[in-house]
Amino acid sequence: MTVTRFAPSPTGYLHIGGLRTALFSWLTAQHNNGEFLLRIEDTDMARNSEEAKDAILKAFEWVGMSHDGEVVYQSKRFDLYRAYIDQLLAEGKAYKCYMSKDELTCLREEQMARKERTRYDGRYRDFTGTPPEGIEPVIRIKAPQEGRISFVDGVKGVFSVDASEVDDFVIARADGSPTYNFVVAIDDALMGLTDVIRGDDHLYNTPKQIVVYNALGFDLPNFYHVAMINNEQGKKLSKRDGATDVMAYKSMGYLPEALLNFLVRLGWSHGDQEIFSLAEMIEHFDPKNINKSASNYNLDKLLWLNAHYIKEASDEKLIGLLKDFGVDLEGNEKASMILNATKERGKTLVSLAEQIKLILDAPQSYDEKSAKKAFKGEAKAILNAFADMLALAQPTTKEAFHSVMEKIVEEKAIGFGKIGMPLRVSLMGSMTGSGLDEIMAILGVSETIKRIEKAIATIG
């Protein structure tokens, strides 16, 4: 059975790039009817925070990617790691290193000066003498000293480094706590991972982890290293490039399905298809089709997708979502009419809410330019006549309102704009927005007339 995972360290919010790798992992599991596990990498007690962990879990909940089984916390598994460290020590596959931090820094500086790649020189690998006083040793694992360490990456192809590139890295700190590359390998193996999908910033960690797999006799999973997401200039994505926190997209009025659709197409594709429902993603996703190269982050397409999913959403769903954006249409008998009139104009829930408020709330002020343009000439007289006709006809439907408009155009022998422009400014305060007949049907005759009269009084 396919088992994948996402393993964030709880040091901050869920990053948009993290969500994409998580999505790839999740889809791989779903596609194969497997399991998607969540593991919190909290071995560094100093940097972890409970809030960060909760924020990450919350983000997953928002996008609807659920994990299987219990969340695994590395901080609760120290005994287990300790046992493996002791085992390696006993088998002679790991050893104590008494090199001080100062000595290490010194060594690195020398290597840099000689233009070499910095690495531990293995000086305590076969040490049998008396250990120096006052130094708590770290534990290092014995990495192979010759040959190459290679593996097949599902995205990049064969990846191979010279054994000299991988030094005897630390698996337990002086205080006894285990380090990242050690625990990751153990957990991935013990949790039964078949496919490890992660960012390609981990490409160099993989050979190290393979050293651990081999030392402990674990089978290797398949590795997939996904290229990073950069900003539009091709540089590393940072906060300056816009929101990187997943939850920020919620407050900006994006739907999770739009965000996931956007992210799945960043570095992956299925022919020419752009719109993917969750079911379609699951059906077509294969990590082997992930692109090798980094993609640049550009929100234009997300906006387009979001508009698409808003148009597609049911009234019921939108009513629920809009509550967070200051619009409550619950129980409003004209809710569906209102949404129909505004849906196509809202690219985000924020702008959709604005559109709706524009209809629901009478204009407090009138756009100066629009008012000037719309209220020249006969406008006032035409509006007054129109108001009278409305009072007489008492239309209730969009169609009925429309025929009153047609009627005045005919009677006065004027173009549609002569009534349309001033009427629009009266009702909405500016010259843009939904269809007038729709708006009037929503407002009703008396509110429409009220707004017309107010506009005439204010502008006229």
Place this chain on the structure above:
RNA sequence: GACCCUUUCAUCUAGUGGCCAAGGAUAUUGCGUUUUCAACGCAAAAACAGAGGUUCAAAUCCUUUAGGGGUCGCCA
């Protein structure tokens, strides 16, 4: 600095030696539709990083240069 990854329109991408004088999508521009703005429809413009090879044939294979990214922790 060393090592590694990567390079198709502005952006996301299709493309695995002939179907490619390179296709789709977004963004842009124009036209149509509309009382307006959107939405929608149609159209335009827009790319194989450069240089050398291999081959009858190269976006696709090789070499090399350049750009971008990553890694070199008792961080994860």
